[in-house]
Amino acid sequence: MVAASIGGALFLLGLLLTFRTPVLIGRLLPLAAMAAGSLVLVAGVASPERAGTVTVMALTVVPMLLAARWLEVRLDRDRDAPTSLDEQPR
Amino acid sequence: MTGATIPGTLLFAAVALPALGAAASWPLRGRVRSAVVAATILASAAAALRLVVTIARHPDAATLELTGPAGLTVPLVADGLAAALILLVALVGTAVGVHALLEDRAGSPRRHPGHWPLSLLLWSGLTALALVGDLLSAYLLLELIGLCGALLVTFRGGRAPLLAGARYLVAELVASLTMLFGVALVWWQAGTVVYSELAAALADAPLGWVGLAVITVGLLVKMPLAPLHIWLPAAHTQAPSAVSPFLSGVMVKAAVLVLARLWFLSTPDLLTEDAARLLGGMGALAVVWGGLTALRSTGLKRLVAASTVSQLGLLLLSVPLVAAGALQGWTGALVLVVSHGVAKAAMLLAITCMAESAADAEVVLVGDGRPPPMGHDPQLHRLSGSATRRPVALLAFGIAALSLVGLPPTGGFIAKWYLLLGAVALERWWVVAVILLGTLLTAAYLTRFLLQAFATPEEDPPARAWDGRDVVALLLATSTLVFGLLPRLLVDLAQVGAPVMVS
Numbered sequence: 021m022v023a024a025s026i027g028g029a030l031f032l033l034g035l036l037l038t039f040r041t042p043v044l045i046g047r048l049l050p051l052a053a054m055a056a057g058s059l060v061l062v063a064g065v066a067s068p069e070r071a072g073t074v075t076v077m078a079l080t081v082v083p084m085l086l087a088a089r090w091l092e093v094r095l096d097r098d099r100d101a102p103t104s105l106d107e108q109p110r
Numbered sequence: 111m112t113g114a115t116i117p118g119t120l121l122f123a124a125v126a127l128p129a130l131g132a133a134a135s136w137p138l139r140g141r142v143r144s145a146v147v148a149a150t151i152l153a154s155a156a157a158a159l160r161l162v163v164t165i166a167r168h169p170d171a172a173t174l175e176l177t178g179p180a181g182l183t184v185p186l187v188a189d190g191l192a193a194a195l196i197l198l199v200a201l202v203g204t205a206v207g208v209h210a211l212l213e214d215r216a217g218s219p220r221r222h223p224g225h226w227p228l229s230l231l232l233w234s235g236l237t238a239l240a241l242v243g244d245l246l247s248a249y250l251l252l253e254l255i256g257l258c259g260a261l262l263v264t265f266r267g268g269r270a271p272l273l274a275g276a277r278y279l280v281a282e283l284v285a286s287l288t289m290l291f292g293v294a295l296v297w298w299q300a301g302t303v304v305y306s307e308l309a310a311a312l313a314d315a316p317l318g319w320v321g322l323a324v325i326t327v328g329l330l331v332k333m334p335l336a337p338l339h340i341w342l343p344a345a346h347t348q349a350p351s352a353v354s355p356f357l358s359g360v361m362v363k364a365a366v367l368v369l370a371r372l373w374f375l376s377t378p379d380l381l382t383e384d385a386a387r388l389l390g391g392m393g394a395l396a397v398v399w400g401g402l403t404a405l406r407s408t409g410l411k412r413l414v415a416a417s418t419v420s421q422l423g424l425l426l427l428s429v430p431l432v433a434a435g436a437l438q439g440w441t442g443a444l445v446l447v448v449s450h451g452v453a454k455a456a457m458l459l460a461i462t463c464m465a466e467s468a469a470d471a472e473v474v475l476v477g478d479g480r481p482p483p484m485g486h487d488p489q490l491h492r493l494s495g496s497a498t499r500r501p502v503a504l505l506a507f508g509i510a511a512l513s514l515v516g517l518p519p520t521g522g523f524i525a526k527w528y529l530l531l532g533a534v535a536l537e538r539w540w541v542v543a544v545i546l547l548g549t550l551l552t553a554a555y556l557t558r559f560l561l562q563a564f565a566t567p568e569e570d571p572p573a574r575a576w577d578g579r580d581v582v583a584l585l586l587a588t589s590t591l592v593f594g595l596l597p598r599l600l601v602d603l604a605q606v607g608a609p610v611m612v613s
Contacts, residue, residue: 055287073246078291080253082285087257091264091276 026075029057056081115172116164116188116514123157124196125238128203132230139223143585144211147226149205154233157201161601165193171607173243177179184245185304189607191375193242194600195367195442201448202359202455206406210352211458212578222265224256225352230358232258241360245293245303245325247367252289252332254529259361263349272346286334289328295321295377296405303353305376312377319380325372326389332365335426336396343403346415351462353509354411358418359455363447374432374440374609386433389426394544396423403553405558410461410493412554414454421450427541431532435466437608438535442528444604449521449593453513456506456587463503463580464496464563493559495567502580504563506587511556516549521593521600528601 056078131150135143165172171189178184207229214221219507232255239251260282264275296301302312312318331338346357373381400420407413425446431439497504513522526545533541593600 051271056290077246077249079292080250081283081286081290083280084200084253085284088279088283089275091272091279094264095269095272095276 026079053081053085115168115429116161116174118156118174118176120161120164120194121174121186121188121241124154124161125234126235127154127157127234129234132227132234133599135226137229140598143226144214145228145307147207148211149574150230151204155204157195158237161188162197162200165189166603168606171533174582184247186241186245187305187371187375188241189375190444190603191367191370191607192240193603193606194447195239195363197603198239198360198363198448198451199233199236199590201452201586202356203229205459205582206352206355206455209462209579209582212582213352216577216579221352222267222350224261225265225350228258228262229353229356232262232361235348236360236364240367243305245296245305245308245368245372248291248371249286249293251428253370253467254410255361255364256286258331259357261346263345263357263510264351265353266348266350270344271348274341274348276342278345281334285328285331287328288331289325290499291458292321292324292326292328295324297321306372308372308376309379312380320437322377322380323385324373326369329365329372330367330392333369333422333613334419335392335422336399339396339419342419343412343415346412346418346484347409351458354414355455355458357443358414358458359451359453362418362422363451366422366447370443373429375607378433378609381433383430383433390430390495390541393426393429394540395424396420397544397548398551401548401555404555405551407555410465410559411458413462413559414458417552417555418454419515420548421446421454424526424545426451427544428532429528430538431529431541432609433534434538436532436536438528438532438611440608441601442525442530442532444488445521445528445593445597445600446525448600449513449590452586452593453510453520453522454591456583457510457514459579459583459586460506460510461591463508463576463583464493464500466495467499467575492563493562496563498574500576500580502576502584506559506580506583507563507582509587509590511560513587513594515553515556519591519594521590521597523594524597 119521128150131146131154135146135150135576138146165188171187172185176184176186182231210221210225235251235254235258239248239255242248242251242528256279260275260279263278264271293303296308296312296318299315299321300308302311308318333339334342346354349357397420400416400423404413404416404420407416425443428439428443428446432443463533479494514518516522516526526549529545533539533545561579
């Protein structure tokens with residue numbers, strides 16, 4: 021039950037992010053959250069005895085999502101700077 | 111810890127010491143932080159080397175079980191494969207760490223406060239990954255390692271490293287999710303994720319094989335293998351000088367270790383000849399792709415990043431050899447893991463020193479992004495006179511280059527020799543041809559750089575200079591000579607828990 025709830029929450033988070041992060045990794049982040057959420061949902065419903073571990077596995081995506089969002093915010097901050105990967109680092 | 115033939119405290123120390131150092135260095139600043147980091151590096155390296163020696167003295171792989179709170183158990187495997195990665199992490203981690211501490215002492219621009227905690231956490235995560243004996247722990251540790259690596263890339267400051275880190279993170283995320291689905295599928299079919307139990311559990315489970323294939327795809331993105339490597343050149347080029355050597359030399363081996371453990375040490379019967387040939391073919395493509403890209407690269411770090419893609423392909427070339435029962439392929443691959451990692455890291459440390467003395471250090475390292483016509487490089491000419499300016503660093507580069515090309519007396523030569531022995535024994539002539547082609551390409555792109563370094567500069571050469579960092583690069587490069595002159599060190603290590611293939 022707990023696992024299914026976490027899975028559902030992750031899925032909703034992904035859905036929400038779809039509308040909130042239009043740039044850079046915004047296309048992939050929601051997909052990641054939704055995929056992890058779906059996995060936990062299925063595990064939580066179909067195989068409750070393994071749901072706990074699957075939840076832990078899926079939740080490891082969250083730090084990745086947070087780090088990606090942090091990078092996105094930092095990139096947005098100097099949007100006017102050149103975007104090429106070949107520019108000279110400061 | 112139960113069933114231990116290797117002291118549990120030693121395993122714990124090898125993993126926990128760098129993690130403790132990471133936690134301790136987080137709130138500290140200035141000289142106190144440097145002292146704590148230096149002590150952590152020395153203690154962690156000593157524990158790691160002691161563990162490697164202990165594993166090498168065992169005739170077979172040691173399996174252990176770590177019992178945690180709430181009855182949670184984590185299986186551990188201490189074999190030659192684990193020892194090879196632990197040795198590589200310790201050698202490169204120590205050299206890169208000391209190099210960075212000397213850079214700080216010389217008054218280089220302020221290092222990002224997150225650098226040391228994340229670097230030491232990376233050390234701990236890689237050591238733990240080498241030892242864990244189940245897919246779930248491996249997945250969790252790969253997540254930690256990928257996250258640390260991507261964030262470290264951004265610490266150089268500026269927009270380009272941020273973009274490179276973001277690309278890296280997205281690639282990691284895609285790879286992780288792919289692997290996650292694969293692990294879930296395997297678990298559903300087998301009811302276990304412990305490596306040693308997978309073969310029996312998956313024998314009559316067709317979907318389990320699909321799960322293993324999905325995990326493999328995720329690992330190939332994490333490696334990364336050409337053409338899935340689009341994130342690698344930017345990340346390795348834009349990373350700070352104290353991070354690139356770890357990325358290029360060590361981190362790319364993390365996924366290789368899981369791949370080897372999965373296919374050769376846990377489910378060898380499930381690896382069909384066609385699948386092995388497919389992986390070998392992808393390796394061959396990477397060898398040629400990486401070599402040709404390196405030939406056309408502007409900037410030294412770009413050149414080295416492309417070279418990493420090529421060398422990873424060489425590692426995969428061992429798959430069809432090991433799958434067909436040639437143990438020489440396994441030995442060659444393990445020696446290559448260590449010797450390539452050490453040589454690549456030494457090379458990157460050396461070029462940091464050389465670029466410092468060049469006309470425009472950033473352009474020399476990163477390039478200007480314009481691919482030059484074949485045979486002409488508008489940027490490398492800035493390195494003219496490096497032989498006079500930074501002779502010690504150039505010597506380190508030269509020794510590392512010898513190992514990458516595979517010339518005696520280096521570890522790289524021993525690795526290629528064993529791979530060739532395996533290929534010739536099995537009459538896999540296409541593998542022989544790819545290894546030789548890769549060797550020629552490596553020699554070509556490294557010679558291109560060395561010729562420039564020995565060229566006479568147009569202006570008067572500045573005074574000869576070298577410092578402790580040049581010596582650190584040289585010492586690390588020298589270890590490839592040790593592996594070449596005393597080949598039994600790594601060859602014997604590779605036999606501990608080597609796979610037994612049914613062919």
